[in-house]
Amino acid sequence: MPPLAVFDLDGTLVDSAPDIHAALDRLMARLDRPPFARQEVVRMIGDGVRVLVERALAARGLPFSEAALAGFTADYTARAAEATAPFPGIPEALTALAAAGWRLAVCTNKPVAATLALLRGLGIEGRFAAIGGGDSFPVRKPDPGHLLGTLAAAGGTPGRAVMIGDHRNDVAAAAGAGVPCIFAGWGYGTPAMAEGAAATAAAPAALPAALAGLRGRLGDIGG
Numbered sequence: 001m002p003p004l005a006v007f008d009l010d011g012t013l014v015d016s017a018p019d020i021h022a023a024l025d026r027l028m029a030r031l032d033r034p035p036f037a038r039q040e041v042v043r044m045i046g047d048g049v050r051v052l053v054e055r056a057l058a059a060r061g062l063p064f065s066e067a068a069l070a071g072f073t074a075d076y077t078a079r080a081a082e083a084t085a086p087f088p089g090i091p092e093a094l095t096a097l098a099a100a101g102w103r104l105a106v107c108t109n110k111p112v113a114a115t116l117a118l119l120r121g122l123g124i125e126g127r128f129a130a131i132g133g134g135d136s137f138p139v140r141k142p143d144p145g146h147l148l149g150t151l152a153a154a155g156g157t158p159g160r161a162v163m164i165g166d167h168r169n170d171v172a173a174a175a176g177a178g179v180p181c182i183f184a185g186w187g188y189g190t191p192a193m194a195e196g197a198a199a200t201a202a203a204p205a206a207l208p209a210a211l212a213g214l215r216g217r218l219g220d221i222g223g
Ligand SMILES: O=C(O)COP(=O)(O)O
Pocket: 008, 009, 010, 011, 044, 045, 046, 047, 048, 049, 052, 107, 108, 109, 110, 111, 134, 141, 167
């Protein structure tokens, strides 16, 4: 069975902040509120769409509403791949990992419909053996059940997997599942969020070597 590299999506595989930002600003425009700065939006990402919309509404003095959440989700899902692209070096890193024998999967708190729309829009959906979205399982990151469910769907096991993510939720889910985590230093997180990770990769180009370095620690994986 090949080892499995499980990737977070927002801030790890793709720079999705521009489309999340644009959709939040369209929501704010519908609610007669001013737009956000990119850094404000980046700080709101990582706990799924409900929490994202809660934070955005709260930042503008508005109470949470299911209608705002539904409106944001439909709009974002339809336009998730307009300004979003893989981080530089990600396509090459995925190709190198696959060539080195890694199977690839995605474990993201983004709802699965928007995740599939985005990955299809970018033409990279076919690279992943499984895609676990924020609503694919009863729990989501930081609950390890989200990672364990994604692992199982990809035909992997915790003893033969590595998680790569940019948020404390990724590190926590990996720790709970008994999976080593590489912190994506190019993403939306802060350096403090890397606490508990096995290593930090400064750029996607560092991933093949970082994962190769962990491979010897993974269960019964051969060369
Ligand atoms: O949807 C989010 O808030 C974050 O998504 P991620 O888990 O891919 O970083």
